[in-house]
Amino acid sequence: MTGPAGQGGLDGHGGASVRIADALRTAILDGSYRPGERIRQEDVASRSGASRMPVREALRVLQAEGLVTLVANSGAWVAKLTLAECAELYQIRERLEPLLLRASLPSLDGGAIARMTEFAKAMEAADGDVAAFLRADRAFHWASYAAAGPGETREIIARMWNSTQHYRREFTRMAVGRAGLGATHLEHQLLIDCIRRADPEDAERVLVMHIRRTRSELAGHPEIFA
Template identity: 70%
Template structure:
């Protein structure tokens, strides 16, 4: 009985380790949307059996990063343009609510970290990976003061599912900014200047505890990405 418990504990630890490795690879773009994740390959790389690999994939499916198909396998979640637009529309409505709930509970340390992340995003220049890491932490940290619940879980899942498409938006914006010799301009057509400004405005709203302004800025921030992505149907091609 003890051996079984120990074996179960080891499998659980290995499952979490494998899930973390795959999660990082999916979020940083090493796996593409629609790419198959073969259990046997993951098991071989990790030196584990397929049991913890299957459990790791179930974890990632619950997080929105992987789509499991019965008797077939696992694929990195891929969205159609309509699905992506729908998720962004939901985000436009839910994230401002979560930010409003979070803001009163963000202290000086948390706001200071948001300021550091704002600087980090601007300093990233055309380094898309650095920008995306700071951007993700900035937004999710701004919601961290809200009580854990369904809204936070839904938003976190949608951030995972739309990660690839934010990367596409950011890459286009970074290239446009580099082509113009500056980061100014609007949307992906003119670099990340407006994105940086919106982050600055959000930070100012949090500092002033102005939830109404914060909601307006955040809605515009999310909507602008959605509208830009809708101009590029090729992003969603299989």
């Protein structure tokens, strides 16, 4: 994933645990696993040719990343949100992500702006391919935060991006099926312009609007959270 991978805490079975965590993370983020779906450790162990110990270690990593819910003496499930929980996470994102962008912006150089521009072009070229759009979208935003360096704010935001991935995918599908993603593309271009002008106030305003618009759209579709 673009952004912090959060792979600390692997011990004893490091190589297998990392490999299993990577495979499960990709499957969850691309929608192969659905929110609330059970992840059976014995199935994962069988597919990966590993024992259950590295599977358990991988699941603990994914829990820390906001992708998995572990229940003692019961098992593991893909994290699922209610509408209220999703709205709360988006409200937190509206406040934290502008702080991370402000910290990053002074050190974003021409190379960073060029990368963001390429990711924005990739989103526009996705042409209804939701998976391709989401990959480029994640890369775009994490490129804008890259110069802020590591820290707790970055880790918190990474977990919230993971937890809300499924619902961001549904928002994108709805937008593609209706008027398209023109407003989203425009907001990305506005963010690039703010960064190019080194204007943190404008950048924060655009980013808040960008995140809030998704939250407002999701609030009108409670069936997504059923």
